[in-house]
Amino acid sequence: MNWFSTDVDDVLNEQNVDRKRGLSDDQVRTRLEKYGENKLIGKPKKSLFALFFSQLNDMLIYVLLGAAVITLLIGEYTDAIIILLVVLLNAIIGVFQEYKAEKAIEALQKMTTPHALVRRDGEVIEVDSKTIVPGDIIILDAGRYIPADLRLIESINLQIEESALTGESVPSEKNATALFNDPKTPLGDLANMAFMSTLVTYGRAEGVVVGTGMNTEIGKIAKGLDETKSEMTPLQKRLAELGKILGYLAIGICVVIFIVALIQKRDLFEMFLTSISLAVAAIPEGLPAIVAIVLALGVTRMSRIHAIVKRLPAVETLGSVNIICSDKTGTLTQNKMTVLHLYTHGQKLDVPSEGTATAEEHTAQLLIQTMVLCTDATLVDGEGTGDPTEIALLELGEKFHSPKRELESGHERVAEKPFDSDRKLMSTLNKERDHYRVHTKGAIDNLLEIATHALINGERVLLTEQLKTDYLRAAEKMSDQALRVLGAAYKDTDSVIDPDEMEKELTVLGLVGMIDPPRLEVKGAIRQAKQAGITPVMITGDHQHTAAAIAMELGMATSLKQTLSGSEIDAMSEAEFNKNIGNYRVFSRVSPEHKVKIVKAFQSHGNIVSMTGDGVNDAPSLKNADIGVAMGITGTDVSKGASDMILTDDNFTTIVAAIEEGRNIYNNIKKAVVFLLSCNLGEIVAILASVLFYWPVPLLPTQILWINLITDTFPAIALGVDPGDKDVMKRRPRNPKESFFAGGAAIRAIVGGLLIGILTLVAFYFGLNEHGYQLWSESIPKQVLTYAETMAFVVLAVSQLFFSLSMRSASHSIFKVGLFSNKYLIGAIILGVVLQFAVISIPFLASAFHVQMLTLRDWVIVILFALIPLVVNEFIKSGMRMRTK
Known part of the structure; x- marks a missing residue:
């Protein structure tokens, strides 16, 4: 209806x-x-059951479940239980993080429930x-x-x-x-x-x-x-691709092993166990959980800087942002109109930003009094209700010792003529001691058309053309500074008059200039964003000159040529607009449709765009942007629902801080991923070489799982929370198509992996040689094999722990980064060594993992072997630094 x-x-x-x-x-x-x-x-919320099963939809998980089934079939129940526990742990962590994110948004919505x-x-x-x-x-x-x-x-x-x-x-x-x-x-x-x-x-x-x-x-x-579907972020896509590659690699390795086993006429049951070892070695089981934990910790840190991230992988997209499209009101500005200047003929009075002042000149006193009495807003204990312009006038009165409640007690309102958009004026009639006074405020040019006199130095004089020109020139100067100008006038009368008679024969008092001032901290944030290769862009419904003045004051734009209005956008073809989009920094008087058009135009050049919004009408542009940012204070539920991130303080500075956090989080995830893959490559090298050369296999599936889950996981998480790189905002944004292995990461991963794998085999050989056996010896006694396996197992684990120190920076030495600056990593390494000692020393654990106690001499040899990958990697970095110089 x-x-x-x-x-x-x-x-x-x-x-x-x-x-x-x-x-x-x-x-x-x-x-x-x-x-x-x-x-x-x-959308209907997923049940915990559905959330749990959605976590299992991953290629890595499929391969692990396949390995669990095989181990059950061949009677290796301990291995099967460990593998299934890994899968279960990953799924539980994933469910917990999604559930926690949902609860954070629900809490925010409860806070904004109106009455x-x-x-x-x-x-x-x-x-x-x-x-x-x-x-x-x-x-x-x-x-x-x-x-x-x-x-x-x-x-x-x-x-x-x-x-x-x-x-x-x-x-x-x-x-x-x-x-x-x-x-x-x-x-x-x-x-x-x-x-x-x-x-x-x-x-x-x-x-x-x-x-x-x-x-x-x-x-x-x-x-x-x-009804709209969400796109996967670059991180999600990359991890999914990595999972598939590793899954196919594991299957491929198993096929190779069976072919080699048939050629070498090896025992097929033994090869089953070996293939499981390799499948487990190829997959970094802890990767999904580690990435989820690192993102969750990053999101927690972001919430402390007033940014709530709704979808964990969106954190990574922040690191690629190179265009920030921002609203003006409330985000770049304080969303609070403030009177900056008073003007009475020939005299300008600056209004203090804090504290109080006194208007010495009589005309200025009357100007303030008229502005305060001619309002319908209220201001109690600093909290205002009503039109923002009128609240600014009441605050002006408070600063000049003329609060509205005190003025009204001696100047009772008896009649009024409300504001309307045609007259652009408002008038009230207030009772004085022995007469009545009309107070009028509004557009200065409209006031000058109906006024007959002006009050100058306390004296009422005829309003000449020259005086009108003076007032208009003063108003124009204020307008050029992006100030909103309001004029004030008055008229004394002996009795109550009809509202239609109020706005006749008025006496002009002067005018005020007000502005929604920029947030004090935004200028520095814009400078930082530009230094980081990010272009800040203002999109506003405000007038072109006002928007341009604010943008130039903040350093977003350099001239009026960099501004474009909504009507000018409509006059351009889509191809022309897309081609020239990079020339503009300010878009004024825009509609919601224009916002979407602006986002798509920037994206057409390969940019990663962040867009802020608070209204329902902003939802389409928030959805189209790579990162949609909703306002937590002024934002509607619909804009929050359409966004990827919510600013609880509605502040532009928070976006820049979130981008810095996003860059550091991505870098940390990259460190963790490259570290885990280096470790897994070492395991593959050790096992594959043993199979190809017909040597005994130095590692069992349970031993590899222990290392991948326990020894590797703690250093990987510690790398994920590495202190932020101080220079991260001095570099350009990362290309979203850039691989995890860009910037020499692949070489470091391969060199590290090869060294770890070779040293594991060297330790295994050392263990056999200590008892007079070689890698190619036949009928090696069980206790000799157990000793050699223990040496290999401990060297593999400890070398990976030490290698994590080198992964903190791609170019700086561990001493430049600060050996103890990441206390979590030092703690993870110590914990890893202690756990490794425990697993070979506690009898029931040693039995489960087929290992034995080592002597002090053995531990010294193990430590020396384990330090080699770290030292070699540090030499490589040193060589790279010398080449760069």
Whole structure:
């Protein structure tokens, strides 16, 4: 039903509600059961069971499950249990992280649940907006959010800021008596309707609820958003590809082993065990869990800097961002209008940013008094309600010892002429001691047209053309500084006069210049972003000159030539716009459609784009951006739902800090991945060489699993939380197509892996040779083999632990990085050595892993062998540094 084309009485009859009494408790209860709670419903949540099984959908997991089945079939139950525990542990960690992220978002939504004034059973009460039902009579006043879609039944000077829905930053004027018969009337023109999640900035009204929850205009947009599918991030894609490659590699190695076994006529049962060893060696079992843990720890760190990341892998995408498209209001600026200057003819007075001041000049005192009395906003204990411009005027009064509550006690308002967009003026009539005074504020050019006099140095003089020019020139100077200018005038009268007579024969007092000032910390953040190869771009609904002035002050733009308006975007073809997009830094007076167009134009050049937004209308651009960033304070539920990240402080600086964190997290994940693959390559080299050369296999599947799960995991996690690189924001963003192995990482991984594998075989050979046997000897006694395997097992584990120190930096030495600067890594290495000592010393563990106790001499030899990969890698880095110099 088109409520906007229906008369008020018919709407009330249709909703079966008495306007003066509202709904009864029974009616509310019945309708709540029928229509449900008044809230937006997202996609149905996955159950814990479904979350658990989604974690198993991975190539690495498939290979591990296959290995578990084979070990069960051949009776190696200990190995099968260990493999299944690995799979279970990975799945539990994944479920826990997804569940925790969901809970964080739910908590944020609870914090932003609004309340509403509603008339029920003849009384006006405040209720949780979730309990509102169709037919409820809602009371609206300045500063309240609209809790549902309403057909207005009464409106007095009502203005509603509908940017959350329409994108228009100027409040819309409302009129309950208007009717619209055209069913295609745009939402922004429906003056007799009020929509969910929009904000009353001025006036008061009553309305009857005609739509709740998903049946609101915002609900329709929310439904559309839930139908869109999310793309995998580069990290997800890369890890999935890596998993497939390693899975196929494991299968391929098993096939090779069987072919070699047939050629060498080896025992097939023994080859089953060896193939399982190699499959296990090829797969870094702890990788999914380690990446999840590193991302989760990164997300926790980000939450401390006011950034809540909804999807863990999105953290990595942040590291690739090279374009930040940001709103102006509230993100780059303080979202708080502030008066900077007062002007009375020939005199300019600067307003202090903090503290109080005194207006010595009489005209300035009257100017402040008029500005304060001619407002409908309120300011109590620093908290304001109403129009932001009027709140700024009340704060001006507080600074000059003229608070509104004190002025009103001696200047009672007896009549008013409300603001309207045609006159661009507002007037009040206030009672003085022995007369009445009209106070008028508004657009200075409109004031000058109707005024006849000016107050100069306390004297009332005729308003000449020269004086008008002086006032307009002062206003123009303020406008050039991106200030919003308001003029003030007054008139004394002996009695109460008709509102139509108020704005005649006025005396001009002067004007004020105000601005939504830039956040103090943003300038430094923009400088840091540019140094990091990131281009900050402003996208705003504000006027071109205002936006350009703020952008130039912050260092985002250098001239007006770098700005483009929405109408200019419309005048350009898509190809022309895409081609020239790099020339612009400020986009003004833009619509939601323009935002999507801007994002796609930047992306067409291969850029990774971050986009901020707070309104429902921002949802499409947030979805299209590589990283959608919603505002936590001013943002709507729909914008938060469409985003990848939520700023709890609505601050641009937080985006730059999050990008720095994202870069460091990616670098740390890369360190952990390359480290794990180096270790696994060492295991493959040791086992494959043994098979090819017909030597005894130096490692058992359980031993490899122990190393991969216990010994490797702790250093990998410690690398994942390595202290951030101080120079990370002095480099350009990483190319998202860049491989994990770029920048020499592949060479380091191969050299490290080969050394670890060769030294494991050397240790195995040393263990056999100690008892007079060689690698090719036949009928080696079991205790000799156990000793040799123990030497190989311990060298493999400890060499990997020491090698992790070298992985902290691709170019700097461990001493330059700081040997003890990552205390977690030192702790992980010590813990790894202790656990390795425990596993060969505690009898039941030694029995399970087929190892034995080593002597002190053996441990000295093991340590010396284990240090070689670290030392060689440090020499390689030294050579690279010398070449660079």
